[in-house]
Amino acid sequence: xxxxVARRLLQMIPVFIGSTLLIFCMMYALPGDPVRAMMGDQxxxxxxxxxxxxxxxxxxxxxxxxxxxxAGLFQGDFGTQIASQRPIADVIADAFPVTIRLTxxxxxxxxxxxxxxxxxxGLRPDTLQDRxxxxxxxxxxxxxxxxxxxxxxxxxxxxxxxxxxxxxxxxDFSQLALPAIVLASLSLAYVxxxxxxxxxxxxxxxxxxxxxxxxxxxxxxxxxxxxxNSLIPVVTFLGIEIxxxxxGAIVTEGIFNVRGIGLEIYEALTRREGATVVGxxxxxxxxYLAASLIVDLLYAVLDPRIRYA
Amino acid sequence: MxxxxxxxxxxxxxxxxxxxTACGGNGDGExxxxxxxxAGYVSIDVGEPQKPLIPADTNESNGSYVIQSLFTQLLDxxxxxxxxxxxxxxxxxxxxxxxxxxxxKGWKFHNGEEVTSKSYIDAWNWYANIKNNxxxxxxxxxxxxxxxxxxxxxxxxxxTMSGLKAVDDHTFTxxxxxxxxxFNYKLGYTTWAPLPKVFYDDPKAFGQKPVGNGPYKFEKWxxxxxxxxxxxxxxxxxxxxxxxxxxFKAYTTLEAAYKDVVSGNLDMIRQVGPTDLPKYKQDLGDxxxxxxxxxxxxxxxxxxxxxxxxIDPKVLQGLSMAIDRDTITKTVLNNTRTPAKSFTPPGVxxxxxxxxxxxxxxxxxxxxxxxxxxxxPGNKFTIQYNTDGGHKEWVxxxxxxxxxxxxxxxxxxxxxxxATDLEARDNDQVKGMYRGGWVxxxxxxxxxxxxxxxxxxxxxxxxxxxxxxxxxxxxADKAKSLDESVKAFQEVEKKLVDHMPxxxxxxxxxxxxxxxxxxxxxxxxxxxxxxxxxxxx
Numbered sequence: 005x006x007x008x009v010a011r012r013l014l015q016m017i018p019v020f021i022g023s024t025l026l027i028f029c030m031m032y033a034l035p036g037d038p039v040r041a042m043m044g045d046q047x048x049x050x051x052x053x054x055x056x057x058x059x060x061x062x063x064x065x066x067x068x069x070x071x072x073x074x075a076g077l078f079q080g081d082f083g084t085q086i087a088s089q090r091p092i093a094d095v096i097a098d099a100f101p102v103t104i105r106l107t108x109x110x111x112x113x114x115x116x117x118x119x120x121x122x123x124x125x126g127l128r129p130d131t132l133q134d135r136x137x138x139x140x141x142x143x144x145x146x147x148x149x150x151x152x153x154x155x156x157x158x159x160x161x162x163x164x165x166x167x168x169x170x171x172x173x174x175x176d177f178s179q180l181a182l183p184a185i186v187l188a189s190l191s192l193a194y195v196x197x198x199x200x201x202x203x204x205x206x207x208x209x210x211x212x213x214x215x216x217x218x219x220x221x222x223x224x225x226x227x228x229x230x231x232x233n234s235l236i237p238v239v240t241f242l243g244i245e246i247x248x249x250x251x252g253a254i255v256t257e258g259i260f261n262v263r264g265i266g267l268e269i270y271e272a273l274t275r276r277e278g279a280t281v282v283g284x285x286x287x288x289x290x291x292y293l294a295a296s297l298i299v300d301l302l303y304a305v306l307d308p309r310i311r312y313a
Numbered sequence: 314m315x316x317x318x319x320x321x322x323x324x325x326x327x328x329x330x331x332x333x334t335a336c337g338g339n340g341d342g343e344x345x346x347x348x349x350x351x352a353g354y355v356s357i358d359v360g361e362p363q364k365p366l367i368p369a370d371t372n373e374s375n376g377s378y379v380i381q382s383l384f385t386q387l388l389d390x391x392x393x394x395x396x397x398x399x400x401x402x403x404x405x406x407x408x409x410x411x412x413x414x415x416x417x418k419g420w421k422f423h424n425g426e427e428v429t430s431k432s433y434i435d436a437w438n439w440y441a442n443i444k445n446n447x448x449x450x451x452x453x454x455x456x457x458x459x460x461x462x463x464x465x466x467x468x469x470x471x472x473t474m475s476g477l478k479a480v481d482d483h484t485f486t487x488x489x490x491x492x493x494x495x496f497n498y499k500l501g502y503t504t505w506a507p508l509p510k511v512f513y514d515d516p517k518a519f520g521q522k523p524v525g526n527g528p529y530k531f532e533k534w535x536x537x538x539x540x541x542x543x544x545x546x547x548x549x550x551x552x553x554x555x556x557x558x559x560x561f562k563a564y565t566t567l568e569a570a571y572k573d574v575v576s577g578n579l580d581m582i583r584q585v586g587p588t589d590l591p592k593y594k595q596d597l598g599d600x601x602x603x604x605x606x607x608x609x610x611x612x613x614x615x616x617x618x619x620x621x622x623x624i625d626p627k628v629l630q631g632l633s634m635a636i637d638r639d640t641i642t643k644t645v646l647n648n649t650r651t652p653a654k655s656f657t658p659p660g661v662x663x664x665x666x667x668x669x670x671x672x673x674x675x676x677x678x679x680x681x682x683x684x685x686x687x688x689x690p691g692n693k694f695t696i697q698y699n700t701d702g703g704h705k706e707w708v709x710x711x712x713x714x715x716x717x718x719x720x721x722x723x724x725x726x727x728x729x730x731x732a733t734d735l736e737a738r739d740n741d742q743v744k745g746m747y748r749g750g751w752v753x754x755x756x757x758x759x760x761x762x763x764x765x766x767x768x769x770x771x772x773x774x775x776x777x778x779x780x781x782x783x784x785x786x787x788x789a790d791k792a793k794s795l796d797e798s799v800k801a802f803q804e805v806e807k808k809l810v811d812h813m814p815x816x817x818x819x820x821x822x823x824x825x826x827x828x829x830x831x832x833x834x835x836x837x838x839x840x841x842x843x844x845x846x847x848x849x850x
Contacts, residue, residue, distance in 0.1 A: 036732025040739060042363060042448070044373055045750055047764055047771040049451040051465050056446045087363040089517065090536065098536055161576070169572040170564070261569040263537050274701060274730045 005304075008312035009297070016293045023289045024282055025070060031278035032066050038276035042087050060086060073279060077286075083279035085272075092283045095268065100287070102174040103264035106257075107249045109177065109184035110191075115242060118192045119235075122199020126234075127226070129204040137200065141193035153186045153259040170261035183260040187253055191245045198241055202234040209233075232306050239306065243299030247292040350541070353557030355831050355847045357581040358570035360563040361537045365520025368506040369440035369447040374583075374841070377503055379561055382542050382844060383525035384506035385550050387414060387433075388497065394607070394660055394756030394838050396497065399550045400428065400507070400526065402483075404500060409492040409793065416483040422509040423530045423545060430485035432507035432526075434477045438462065439513070440504065443469055449504040451771070455496060457488045492791050494798035498755040528554045528845050537563050554845045555833070574600075574828050581827040581834060581842055587703065590647040590824060597826040605651055606840030607660035607753035608821040609761065612696060612711070613775040613814070615743035620694045627686030629813035630671045634679035635718035636711055638672070642819050645710040650819035656761060656806050658820040660838045663758030663799040669810050672817060676718035683719055693722035694745035699734035700727045704748055711818070738774040747774070749815055756838050757795075758802045762786065766814040777814035 039056050040048075057063045061072055076083055082092035125137040144152075160182055161169035171179045206212060207230065215229045254266035265284055272280035303310045350356055362376030368384050371377055387401035398404075402415040420428040439445055441453040443463045453459055457476030462469045476488035489496060499505075507526060512519045523531050528550065529542035540561040544554035562579060564570035567586030573579035575596050585593045594601040614621040614629065638652035655667045670678070683689065696712065698704040705725065712723035726744055728734040737743055751772075754760055763786050764770050768778040782805060789801030825842060827834045830850055835843045 034733075036730065036736050038732070041732035041735055045735075046372060046752070046754070047451065048448065049463075049771070051443060051463065052446055052448060052450055055443055059446065088361075088536075089365055089520070095536070157572070161572070168578065169576055170569045170578070172578065258565045259569065261565045263563070263565070267565055268537075274732070276732050 005312050009301070012297050012300070016290070019293060020286065020289055021074075024074070024286050027282050027285045028070050028073065028278065029066065031276065031281055032069075034276060036276050038062075038086050038278070041276060056086075060084075073282065082283045085280055086277055087275065092280050095280060096265075096283060096287065099263060099265045099268040102262060103250055103253065103266065105174060105177075106180055106184055106187065106253060106262060106264060107246065109180055110188040110249055111242075111246060113184060113188045114191045114195055114245070117188075118195030119199050119238065121192075121196040122238075123203060123231075125196070126200040126203030127207070129200075129207075134200070137196060141196050144189045144193040147189070149186055149190065150255050150259060152189055153183075153256055156182055156186060157259065172261075174262060174264075180262075183253075183256050183262055186259075187249060187256045191241075191249065194241060195238060195245075198238050199234065202237055203230060206230055206234050236303060236306055239302050240299055243295045243302075244292075246295045247288060250291065251288055350560045351558065353849055354541075354560055355556045355558075355580045355844065355849060356560040356562050357842065357844060358564045358567075358573075358579060358583060359540070359561035362540075364448070365517070366523045366531075366534075367447070367516065367520050368436075368508075369449045369452070369504045370520075371503070372449055375561075378841060378844070379540055379542070380503050380506070380525075381527070381841070382529040382559060383523055383527045383531055384503065385525070385527040385548075385552070386503060386505040386507075387416075387500045389501055389552065390498075390756055390838055392660075392835065392838060394662055396501070397551060399552065401500075404497045406497075409494045409496070409791075410489050412487045412489070412496060413480075414485050414487065417549065418483055420526060420549060421547060422526045423524050424509060424511060426509045426511075427482075428507055428526050429482045430479040431482075432509065433505075434473075434479055434485060435513075436506070436508035437477060438473045439508070441474060442472070445516075449502075452499065452502060452504045455489045455491070455493055455499075457490050459490070494790070494792050494795045495755070495757045495759055498757050498795075501755055528552055529559060532558070539563065552843075552845045555848050556831075556845075557849075559844050574826060577828055577830065579828065580831045581825065581844075581847070583823070583825045583842060585824050585826060587647065590649065593824070593826055597828070600827045600829065600834075602825040602827070602834060602836065602842075603648075603822060604836045605659060605820055605822045606836060607658045607756055607838050608840060609653060609656075609658045609751055610650070610818045610821065611653075611749040611751075611815040612746045612818060613749040613777075613816075614746045615741070615774075616776050616778070617741050618744055620690050620745045624689075625686035626811060626813045627682045628689055629686075629816060630810075631679045631682030631686065631719065632689075632715060632721070633671050633813070633816045634673065634675045634682065635715045635721075636816070636818065637674040637714045637718075638819060639674065641707060641710045641714065645706050646819070647824075649822050649824050651822055653817035653819050656809050656815070656817055657758045658753070658761070661753055661756045661758050661761065662795075663803050663806075665803050665806065667807060667810060671810055671813075674714075674718075680719050683721065689721050692720075693724070695724050695726035696745060697726040697728060697734065697737060697743050697747040699729070699731045699748075701730045708748065741776065743774070746816075749774075752821070753839050758799060758806065759786075759789065762802055762805055762809070763790070766809065775815065777812075779812055779814075782808060782812060782814075 039053050084091055121137055125134040128134060157169055160167050167182055168179055173179060215225045253264060254270050257264045257266045269281060269284045359378045360375045362379055363373050364370050364376055366379055368380050371380055385399045387404060389397045389399050391397050400420055402417050404412060404414050406412045437453055440447045441450050441459055441462050450463055456474050458474035461471035462474055479485045509524050511524055528545060528548045530545040532541040532543050534540045543558040567584060568588060570579060570582050571585055571589045574582045642650045642652055654672050657664045696708050698708050708725045715721055715723045738747055751761060764772050766777050767786050768783050785805045789798050792798035792801050823836055823840045831847050832850060833846050833848050835846055837843050
């Protein structure tokens with residue numbers, strides 16, 4: 005298993021280089037020049053544009069720029085933003101904790117509530133509570149997040165005034181609750197449905213009958229025998245979802261004024277801040293890679309028959 | 314147990330992953346204040362400035378709001394566009410070429426340094442120097458010696474412009490390359506602000522923590538969240554702060570900011586988003602602001618394009634008359650614009666009512682003019698716009714209006730964002746017309762003609778070129794006095810109707826508002842809220 009982990013970690017290196025190069029090329033291929041765009045609608049001086057580009061090395065060929073960027077990255081230098089002239093590392097350090105807090109909040113919510121609902125429904129398929137859950141999740145899946153966002157914001161912040169309409173302090177978890185729930189709602193529906201189906205299916209399997217026949221207490225039958233087997237697809241889904249929660253928060257972050265990574269990358273993209281986009285995207289790649297590794301390792305915890313060679 | 318052993322590995326992997334992604338959740342000290350900030354402070358939805366806070370490196374609205382609160386240049390304008398002296402005692406000239414500036418005595422920077430002639434001259438020389446890559450360096454191009462510090466290629470030949478001379482500590486002269494009767498109006502732009510000596514030690518650090526001579530003193534900058542400035546007691550200008558300080562708060566969307574104004578977490582909003590426009594007057598009551606300012610939107614033909622090359626101006630006049638400005642501004646634009654009646658917006662010196670019906674909707678005459686002019690080649694054209702700026706709706710409406718009135722087919726040519734739109738304009742790739750917009754840099758009519766339609770003008774992206782008009786503008790620039798120059802440009806404007814370098818659409822209006830906690834919120838000529846005058850209740 006140790007060798008397996010080491011190998012997986014080594015595999016991350018080419019994936020990382022490949023994906024950053026790809027993003028770098030895409031940014032390069034986009035029309036629109038970041039330095040020119042900074043000058044805006046009004047009059048400007050082309051001499052200054054040329055001079056800034058030269059200073060930033062943006063007049064060099066693509067591969068040279070990429071080599072420079074990677075060389076900097078390995079020395080821990082993410083580069084400098086073109087317009088603000090701030091180190092990109094600072095920009096990321098400002099936005100990342102906010103997104104992490106939001107994501108963790110949403111993720112915890114998804115895991116606890118999603119699996120909980122799924123178990124409750126799955127244990128008694130085709131009853132009233134099961135149907136109720138199916139309807140609720142269908143509702144959540146089909147509702148675009150901006151609709152849900154505005155709706156909850158209106159109800160909770162304006163009508164009932166239990167929370168602020170926008171997040172002014174991202175360390176305050178009571179303010180983060182609403183955006184986190186909106187962010188979580190879609191995954192919540194998937195997780196609940198996955199768990200429900202998986203549990204309902206495994207309820208009828210042979211080993212369940214054996215466990216019951218052995219006279220094990222119900223708590224152990226469900227908690228260990230049933231849950232462990234049923235959670236494999238759910239864990240797979242949750243692992244990938246961590247990444248999507250972090251990047252997919254642009255709409256939610258916009259509605260609730262959360263200054264996170266989603267908005268940062270969107271802003272950088274429209275301003276053609278290539279280095280910022282690549283920097284954030286590289287981090288996301290790493291998170292996806294790490295999450296998928298953790299998921300793969302979790303399989304063994306859940307099902308001891310799975311081994312790593 | 315096999316499972317337990319694996320669990321250890323999982324925990325190990327999580328630790329590795331967290332270390333690799335450097336997301337150990339370090340406790341970043343976010344001490345954001347709740348509500349609308351310290352007592353007596355007012356807050357406004359001004360977002361993160363694009364660039365460091367150096368006066369000559371900022372020309373977007375977020376940055377210039379903050380710069381204007383921290384720095385004061387020689388003069389400013391009132392709501393009618395008249396000169397109000399701030400740091401200058403007087404700015405005079407006899408020949409429109411050499412200007413004498415007298416500074417008010419006793420002015421200081423926030424660190425106690427006195428503001429002298431040198432503070433201005435050294436700053437302007439630094440701004441203009443190509444080595445410093447200042448975005449607004451071209452603002453100094455009228456000064457004699459600019460080409461030495463800002464050559465088109467290579468290193469600067471001199472460190473200073475020969476046109477700037479200090480007479481004494483509080484008097485200096487500016488010699489221009491040519492006569493320019495409205496040069497003093499240019500001095501009202503924030504770019505002309507002076508700098509203290511501490512700037513030259515480390516311009517980069519200064520840009521994050523500026524020391525100015527303006528009504529407010531810099532307090533803190535929480536990137537992407539908040540900039541806070543404090544009223545400066547020793548300020549002596551006419552625009553002394555009437556509140557204790559300002560918080561410029563960054564919002565991600567207009568809607569979010571609007572919600573905070575309504576719920577009392579924010580004092581002022583500069584622009585209400587389209588979704589809230591229909592109800593904002595009801596929500597804000599007396600706090601609703603609706604006021605025109607000196608900016609105009611136009612359709613500009615690309616005179617190099619297949620469609621509009623050698624076009625008869627009559628066709629453009631016809632197209633102009635085919636646009637139902639009244640209906641579009643009322644319905645599609647929710648009354649946020651006023652139909653244009655000339656090439657210059659109200660609020661600038663020399664704005665006039667042109668005696669023409671070219672800007673009035675008249676389908677029959679439109680059809681006739683287009684026919685007389687030989688029609689639009691291919692009987693269709695496109696309007697280029699950027700989709701990230703809320704232009705799609707009115708472009709569609711304008712096209713619909715033209716199609717309905719004249720039968721000329723018109724379609725939008727959307728570009729995904731502003732950067733792409735600008736690139737197409739710069740590289741002469743506009744296929745038909747593009748959406749043009751211009752906000753006054755200084756409130757004189759020349760700003761809306763010389764900078765846009767002169768053959769050599771940098772912002773003349775449509776490549777309009779007419780020798781007669783060029784000649785008239787150059788002559789207007791040589792006029793002896795400001796009044797004569799303004800009058801001469803009014804004549805130019807009348808001539809523009811015959812050539813139609815662009816189709817004026819409408820003037821901008823600010824639709825902002827403020828909450829119940831503040832009072833005295835006014836709008837200046839370029840549409841900015843006058844933050845210094847705002848009082849708290």
